[in-house]
Amino acid sequence: MITILTWYGHAALGLETGGKKLLIDPYFSGNPAATIGAEKVAADFILVTHGHGDHLGDTVAIARRTGATVISNAEIAGWLGRQGLKTHGQHLGGGYKHPFGYLKLTLALHGSGLPDGSYGGNPAGFLLTTNDGKQIYMAGDTGLFGDMKLIGEEGIDLAVIPIGDNYTMGPDDALRAVKLLQPKHVIPIHFGTWGLIAQDPDAWASRVVKETGAQVHVLKPGESFEL
Numbered sequence: 001m002i003t004i005l006t007w008y009g010h011a012a013l014g015l016e017t018g019g020k021k022l023l024i025d026p027y028f029s030g031n032p033a034a035t036i037g038a039e040k041v042a043a044d045f046i047l048v049t050h051g052h053g054d055h056l057g058d059t060v061a062i063a064r065r066t067g068a069t070v071i072s073n074a075e076i077a078g079w080l081g082r083q084g085l086k087t088h089g090q091h092l093g094g095g096y097k098h099p100f101g102y103l104k105l106t107l108a109l110h111g112s113g114l115p116d117g118s119y120g121g122n123p124a125g126f127l128l129t130t131n132d133g134k135q136i137y138m139a140g141d142t143g144l145f146g147d148m149k150l151i152g153e154e155g156i157d158l159a160v161i162p163i164g165d166n167y168t169m170g171p172d173d174a175l176r177a178v179k180l181l182q183p184k185h186v187i188p189i190h191f192g193t194w195g196l197i198a199q200d201p202d203a204w205a206s207r208v209v210k211e212t213g214a215q216v217h218v219l220k221p222g223e224s225f226e227l
């Protein structure tokens with residue numbers, strides 16, 4: 001079984017696995033890096049790491065159009081549910097067997113306020129075990145934290161982590177994160193969208209390759225990686 005991960009720019013990801021199409025943090029409208037519009041993407045499930053506009057993005061419009069189920073923390077799931085969307089709320093440390101695999105919410109050091117000022121609960125990352133046993137860690141927006149070592153102990157095949165700095169880990173801490181997570185493959189995201197988070201992903205990739213055992217895949221928005 002092949003799992004295909006597509007980066008749509010910023011933190012927006014597509015994941016095809018187990019015959020299902022997932023979107024993670026579907027920020028298309030207003031995303032200067034996006035290569036496709038919100039009205040074009042397909043989704044069976046939408047995963048939202050936290051409430052910020054550059055992650056919640058077009059969740060409401062896409063879920064209304066596609067009928068996708070939105071998975072997020074209980075507070076965001078509740079807020080979306082009150083807007084008539086189909087939702088599944090989970091919380092940090094909790095996992096659930098969905099049709100596309102076993103999804104666990106992980107710690108993220110960040111904020112989560114919703115666009116209308118509503119409380120967005122705690123921000124999260126996602127650890128997905130696909131139906132054929134591959135482990136994909138999508139860190140969400142986060143600073144470096146030592147418990148990434150615990151996540152790494154689960155045996156990570158692919159880690160998708162922010163390197164943009166200012167709002168999240170920058171390149172130095174993201175390199176330390178790779179050392180804690182020890183993934184086989186790593187993809188950097190949440191950089192280059194705006195000047196404030198401009199980074200050189202190839203320079204970062206060289207350091208990661210030199211100092212860790214991970215393979216780095218620097219994608220351009222719209223490009224995919226097959227796991």
Ligand code: NI
Nearest residue numbers: 050052110141
């Ligand atoms: Ni954020």
Ligand code: MN
Nearest residue numbers: 052054141167
């Ligand atoms: Mn963000």
